Amino acid sequence: xxxxxxxxxxxxxxxxxxxxxxxxxxxxxxxxxxxxxxxxxxxxxxxxxxxxxxxxxxxxxxxxxxxxxxxxxxxxxxxxxxxxxxxxxxxxxxxxxxxxxxxxxxxxxxxxxxxxxxxxxxxxxxxxxxxxxxxxxxxxxxxxxxxxxxxxxxxxxxxxxxxxxxxxxxxxxxxxxxxxxxxxxxxxxxxxxxxxxxxxxxx
Amino acid sequence: xxxxxxxxxxxxxxxxxxxxxxxxxxxxxxxxxxxxxxxxxxxxxxxxxxxxxxxxxxxxxxxxxxxxxxxxxxxxxxxxxxxxxxxxxxxxxxxxxxxxxxxxxxxxxxxxxxxxxxxxxxxxxxxxxxxxxxxxxxxxxxxxxxxxxxxxxxxxxxxxxxxxxxxxxxxxxxxxxxxxxxxxxxxxxxxxxxxxxxxxxxx
Amino acid sequence: xxxxxxxxxxxxxxxxxxxxxxxxxxxxxxxxxxxxxxxxxxxxxxxxxxxxxxxxxxxxxxxxxxxxxxxxxxxxxxxxxxxxxxxxxxxxxxxxxxxxxxxxxxxxxxxxxxxxxxxxxxxxxxxxxxxxxxxxxxxxxxxxxxxxxxxxxxxxxxxxxxxxxxxxxxxxxxxxxxxxxxxxxxxxxxxxxxxxxxxxxxx
Amino acid sequence: xxxxxxxxxxxxxxxxxxxxxxxxxxxxxxxxxxxxxxxxxxxxxxxxxxxxxxxxxxxxxxxxxxxxxxxxxxxxxxxxxxxxxxxxxxxxxxxxxxxxxxxxxxxxxxxxxxxxxxxxxxxxxxxxxxxxxxxxxxxxxxxxxxxxxxxxxxxxxxxxxxxxxxxxxxxxxxxxxxxxxxxxxxxxxxxxxxxxxxxxxxx
DNA sequence: TATGAATGAGCGTTCATTCAT
DNA sequence: AATGAATGAACGCTCATTCAT
Numbered sequence: 001x002x003x004x005x006x007x008x009x010x011x012x013x014x015x016x017x018x019x020x021x022x023x024x025x026x027x028x029x030x031x032x033x034x035x036x037x038x039x040x041x042x043x044x045x046x047x048x049x050x051x052x053x054x055x056x057x058x059x060x061x062x063x064x065x066x067x068x069x070x071x072x073x074x075x076x077x078x079x080x081x082x083x084x085x086x087x088x089x090x091x092x093x094x095x096x097x098x099x100x101x102x103x104x105x106x107x108x109x110x111x112x113x114x115x116x117x118x119x120x121x122x123x124x125x126x127x128x129x130x131x132x133x134x135x136x137x138x139x140x141x142x143x144x145x146x147x148x149x150x151x152x153x154x155x156x157x158x159x160x161x162x163x164x165x166x167x168x169x170x171x172x173x174x175x176x177x178x179x180x181x182x183x184x185x186x187x188x189x190x191x192x193x194x195x196x197x198x199x200x201x202x203x
Numbered sequence: 204x205x206x207x208x209x210x211x212x213x214x215x216x217x218x219x220x221x222x223x224x225x226x227x228x229x230x231x232x233x234x235x236x237x238x239x240x241x242x243x244x245x246x247x248x249x250x251x252x253x254x255x256x257x258x259x260x261x262x263x264x265x266x267x268x269x270x271x272x273x274x275x276x277x278x279x280x281x282x283x284x285x286x287x288x289x290x291x292x293x294x295x296x297x298x299x300x301x302x303x304x305x306x307x308x309x310x311x312x313x314x315x316x317x318x319x320x321x322x323x324x325x326x327x328x329x330x331x332x333x334x335x336x337x338x339x340x341x342x343x344x345x346x347x348x349x350x351x352x353x354x355x356x357x358x359x360x361x362x363x364x365x366x367x368x369x370x371x372x373x374x375x376x377x378x379x380x381x382x383x384x385x386x387x388x389x390x391x392x393x394x395x396x397x398x399x400x401x402x403x404x405x406x
Numbered sequence: 407x408x409x410x411x412x413x414x415x416x417x418x419x420x421x422x423x424x425x426x427x428x429x430x431x432x433x434x435x436x437x438x439x440x441x442x443x444x445x446x447x448x449x450x451x452x453x454x455x456x457x458x459x460x461x462x463x464x465x466x467x468x469x470x471x472x473x474x475x476x477x478x479x480x481x482x483x484x485x486x487x488x489x490x491x492x493x494x495x496x497x498x499x500x501x502x503x504x505x506x507x508x509x510x511x512x513x514x515x516x517x518x519x520x521x522x523x524x525x526x527x528x529x530x531x532x533x534x535x536x537x538x539x540x541x542x543x544x545x546x547x548x549x550x551x552x553x554x555x556x557x558x559x560x561x562x563x564x565x566x567x568x569x570x571x572x573x574x575x576x577x578x579x580x581x582x583x584x585x586x587x588x589x590x591x592x593x594x595x596x597x598x599x600x601x602x603x604x605x606x607x608x609x
Numbered sequence: 610x611x612x613x614x615x616x617x618x619x620x621x622x623x624x625x626x627x628x629x630x631x632x633x634x635x636x637x638x639x640x641x642x643x644x645x646x647x648x649x650x651x652x653x654x655x656x657x658x659x660x661x662x663x664x665x666x667x668x669x670x671x672x673x674x675x676x677x678x679x680x681x682x683x684x685x686x687x688x689x690x691x692x693x694x695x696x697x698x699x700x701x702x703x704x705x706x707x708x709x710x711x712x713x714x715x716x717x718x719x720x721x722x723x724x725x726x727x728x729x730x731x732x733x734x735x736x737x738x739x740x741x742x743x744x745x746x747x748x749x750x751x752x753x754x755x756x757x758x759x760x761x762x763x764x765x766x767x768x769x770x771x772x773x774x775x776x777x778x779x780x781x782x783x784x785x786x787x788x789x790x791x792x793x794x795x796x797x798x799x800x801x802x803x804x805x806x807x808x809x810x811x812x
Numbered sequence: 813t814a815t816g817a818a819t820g821a822g823c824g825t826t827c828a829t830t831c832a833t
Numbered sequence: 834a835a836t837g838a839a840t841g842a843a844c845g846c847t848c849a850t851t852c853a854t
Contacts, residue, residue, distance in 0.1 A: 009817085009818090027230075030843080030844065030845080031844080031845060031846075032843070032844075032845085040818085040819095041818060041819045041820055042819085042820070042821095042845090042846080042847095043818070043819060043820070043821095043846085043847075043848075044817075044818055044819070045846095046845095046846070046847080047816090047817065047818075051845080051846080052845065052846090108375075130383075150394055150398075151384060151386075153383045153384045154384045154386065154391050154394055155394075157372060157380050157383070157384065157391065158369070158391070158394065158395045158398065160372070161365070161368045161369045161371070161372035161373075161395075162364070162365035162368050162369065162395075163368070164368050164371065164372070165364045165365045165366070165367050165368015165369065165371065166361070166364045166365065166368065168311065168364065168367065168368065168371075169360060169363065169364030169367070170364075172311075173360075176329075177360050180333070180356040180360070181354060181356040181357045181360065182354075183354075183357060188357050188360060188361070191353050191357050191358075191361065192361045192364075192365070195353075195361065195399070195402035195403070196398070196402065198402050199398035199399065199401050199402040200398070212834095233826085233827060233828080234827070234828060234829080235826090235827065235828090238837090243835085243836095244835060244836040244837055245828090245829085245836080245837060245838095246829090246830080246831080246835065246836055246837065246838095247834080247835055247836070247837095248829095249828095249829070249830080250834070250835075254828075254829080255827095255828065255829090415838085415839090433636075436822080436823070436824080437823080437824060437825080438822075438823075438824085446839085446840095447839060447840045447841055448824090448825085448840085448841070448842095449825090449826075449827080449839070449840060449841065449842095450838075450839055450840070451825095452824095452825070452826080453837090453838065453839075457824075457825080458824065458825090514781075536789075556800050556804075557790060557792075559789045559790045560790045560792065560797050560800055561800075563778060563786050563789070563790065563797065564775070564797070564800065564801045564804065566778065567771070567774045567775045567777070567778035567779075567801075568770070568771035568774045568775065568801075569774070570774050570777065570778070571770045571771045571772070571773050571774015571775065571777065572767070572770045572771065572774065574717065574770070574773065574774065574777075575766060575769065575770030575773070576770075578717075579735075579766075582735075583766050586739070586762040586766070587760060587762040587763045587766065588760075589760075589763060594763050594766060594767070597759050597763050597764075597767065598767045598770075598771070601759075601767065601805070601808035601809070602804070602808065604808050605804035605805065605807050605808040606804070618813095639847085639848060639849080640848070640849055640850080641847090641848065641849090644816090649814085649815095650814060650815040650816055651815080651816060651817095651849090651850085652814070652815055652816065652817095652850090652851080652852080653813080653814055653815070653816095654850095655849095655850070655851080656813070656814075660849075660850080661848095661849060661850090
């Protein structure tokens with residue numbers, strides 16, 4: 001048991017880095033902190049990762065893949081009902097990002113992580129999500145439940161941008177939101193989704 | 204007289220810092236650069252501001268107030284037409300953020316960095332914007348052009364969250380967006396607004 | 407007194423760096439060591455010098471200028487006698503480098519300090535020495551006391567290369583040399599100069 | 610058998626280190642690179658060598674021995690003609706150092722870095738060269754083609770010092786030399802040798 | 813004999829902040 | 834009120850060396 005835990009330095013470093021980012025924010029991540037928190041020498045980090053960027057890159061890929069899996073599940077739960085699928089994707093978003101905005105920063109495949117160069121894996125992890133969403137929207141357009149006067153890509157970007165925006169809002173202003181609206185965040189999010197889905201429907 | 208000079212220096216520092224941020228980006232701001240560019244000693248900066256963070260905080264307030272003014276103008280241009288007012292507010296948003304990513308970072312900086320404390324002024328600058336938007340929405344609800352089944356505060360937050368989300372999307376992935384959609388950003392934004400405004404209308 | 411000493415941080419840093427180089431060799435110089443030895447914070451070094459390279463650059467220029475002055479004096483002491491001037495220049499070399507080979511590394515205007523980019527000042531300090539020596543040789547050729555079948559530049563390079571070579575030899579093998587020859591270094595150097603000067607003479 | 614394998618590994622490490630130094634320069638040698646290139650574990654290096662320095666020391670000895678062999682060949686090619694032998698030794702020097710700065714660094718590395726300890730082997734490798742040259746000079750003095758007013762040891766050191774000096778000059782400033790003299794390095798070296806040999810002759 | 817994961821002091825450099833003047 | 838020299842912790846990263854296996 002202990003050997004299992006002890007040996008997975010790679011995972012330990014990744015998890016520690018993630019923890020620090022969750023607690024202090026993405027730009028507060030430093031190799032020093034990771035080493036200290038992981039109880040590992042600074043040099044050890046570089047046995048497992050080429051650079052700090054590589055750690056962030058790996059974390060990003062991991063997050064995106066996890067998110068993709070959530071999206072896929074969401075889609076599978078509502079076969080042949082594209083609108084419900086999109087709605088479920090949004091909820092999966094909320095679920096995934098629930099506690100921390102970090103994941104939104106990390107995952108946002110449309111968003112640049114400053115200075116982080118796109119490796120093939122990184123790019124692919126982004127495209128995979130993109131394709132899934134676009135696919136659902138196109139399916140909806142073919143089934144004539146989603147308006148066809150807007151291209152699927154645009155809708156996909158809008159959906160992603162607004163979702164991430166809502167995540168940020170919730171992460172940074174949750175208190176504010178609940179106080180003013182006298183409603184819970186999921187409740188408000190529910191409204192957001194309804195409005196969004198509603199606007200997608202063919203009239 | 205001396206207070207006037209002092210106030211000037213306060214403003215000078217602020218303006219200089221803003222200039223640097225606009226030219227080089229938020230993370231390139233350093234007290235050294237500010238002091239040099241403002242032709243002021245480094246120590247002097249600390250007579251007027253407690254910390255670098257305080258400067259950024261003030262700039263954030265300034266930015267939000269500027270944004271508020273733009274929103275107010277947008278509202279005034281379409282008297283008694285709440286939907287057009289909201290639409291104009293969104294466009295003002297885009298306009299405001301268009302050229303300078305800085306403002307997007309600045310306006311949402313404290314929102315995105317949960318670790319930083321919101322000062323009362325900072326909070327107020329945010330509330331002022333909220334109130335304006337809420338007012339417009341409530342007006343629309345009273346005039347029965349905006350659906351009444353959702354409270355104005357919720358709609359206001361959704362509008363703010365999604366708008367900022369779109370700004371971030373554009374700021375960080377404009378290339379992606381234009382490449383994938385084969386459309387210009389304003390064009391995509393136009394779609395976003397249409398969908399959003401449409402979803403607000405009473406059916 | 408103490409204020410005079412204390413205030414000359416620039417000189418202090420330079421002198422400290424020189425000391426470290428003399429004691430441990432050029433490649434053993436580190437900003438850490440300089441800071442520690444000079445009893446100054448690491449950051450302070452960068453108030454006075456842009457980089458470690460800049461320190462070495464300044465030291466190089468200083469050394470070259472000092473050497474040039476020695477050369478000039480050597481030349482002045484033997485007006486209109488080029489061979490004696492060259493001989494005196496060689497002796498000045500020995501005198502200058504007496505204790506430490508560092509100066510040979512530092513000063514060698516024909517030699518590259520790895521990675522040290524030539525600033526105008528650095529280049530000029532090199533050219534000044536070059537010109538002096540070449541001038542003396544050309545003078546000797548015009549006066550027909552130095553052989554004219556070899557160009558002055560070549561002779562200048564040979565003189566410099568062999569002199570620096572002798573300095574390195576003495577610095578690294580003084581014990582060896584004295585033991586094998588049963589002579590003092592100046593004595594051996596005297597022979598070196600005689601041979602060299604002799605070989606320059608017109609036959 | 611096992612000793613044979615062990616010896617192979619010893620040689621393998623040495624050859625690998627030399628290769629790296631030849632390709633990337635002396636300061637680019639790292640134990641990591643050696644281990645990787647030799648396909649040997651890092652720890653294994655320390656079974657055969659006490660330290661990185663020890664490797665460099667051994668390489669220095671190897672280089673000096675190789676140089677000695679070149680010198681011996683040079684001597685053999687001109688039997689009973691000491692001046693030609695010395696001249697040939699100098700050319701062998703140039704030839705040896707020509708393509709690779711490494712050898713110049715290596716041969717004179719421990720000479721230039723006073724802080725490093727000379728092991729007996731290291732010293733001997735140096736003495737061997739000295740002795741060869743001294744022998745040739747003494748032969749010349751006995752044959753009365755080399756001046757007898759200077760002891761052979763002194764001449765030997767002068768020859769070594771000036772030769773190494775010329776090598777360093779060429780290695781570090783070849784561009785300067787060729788540009789200023791408008792001659793090729795071998796050409797300039799030829800002049801150096803002529804002057805030197807000339808100065809050795811009995812008058 | 814051989815491994816290679818792990819170390820940790822070290823590198824050059826930056827920069828927000830302090831404080832004696 | 835204003836200065837700016839000085840600080841020192843922190844940054845990302847390297848690498849010779851050790852040691853449990």
